[in-house]
Amino acid sequence: MKKKILYIEDDPDMADIVAEIMQYEEYEVITDSGKSMYKLLKSNDIGLILMDEGLSWCWGSNLCRELRSNEETANIPIIMISAVREIDDIAQHCGANAYIRKPFEIYDVIDAVNDYYPKGDPAM
Structure with missing residues (x-):
């Protein structure tokens, strides 16, 4: 069973690129x-949110x-992705675990996801 990521993104091209990389x-x-x-x-076993x-x-x-204020989702790792100049401050203040600045290199996404995706997932 593959490890599942939820990517909150409204640009379909960007979503497709990240989905393909992570596949x-x-x-x-x-x-x-x-x-x-x-x-x-609720309907998927999501291990991390981009x-x-x-x-x-x-x-x-x-x-x-x-998500951080909801008991059921508070512990899911969240990585913010944005071209916004202050994304480092924004990520810190909203409770995200990390951030990736756009434009990014493929390995920026891979490394961040691998670092923050929960280890020892019993579904593996």
């Missing part, structure tokens, strides 16, 4: 604009704060 690393990437985030978290800051309908950092 080679044995991850399954489920993409969403964030509007179905809770439904997807989240864009600049979504068309809200800020990813606000979703990150929501």
Whole structure:
């Protein structure tokens, strides 16, 4: 069984690129604009969330704060991805575990996911 990542991103091209990259690393990437985030978290065994800051309908950092304040999702690792200049400060203040600055190198994503995805997953 592949390890599952939820990628909150409303740019389909960016979502496809990251999903393709992570497929080679044995991850399954489920993409969403964030509007179905809770439904997807309930119906899938998500080990990590990648989240864009600049979504068309809200800020990813606000979703990150929501996830951190919810007992059921508070411990899921979250990595923010954004071209926003202050993404380091934003990630720190919303409770994200890490951030990746756009444009990124392929290995920036692979390394961050491998570093923060929970180890010892019994589904492995």
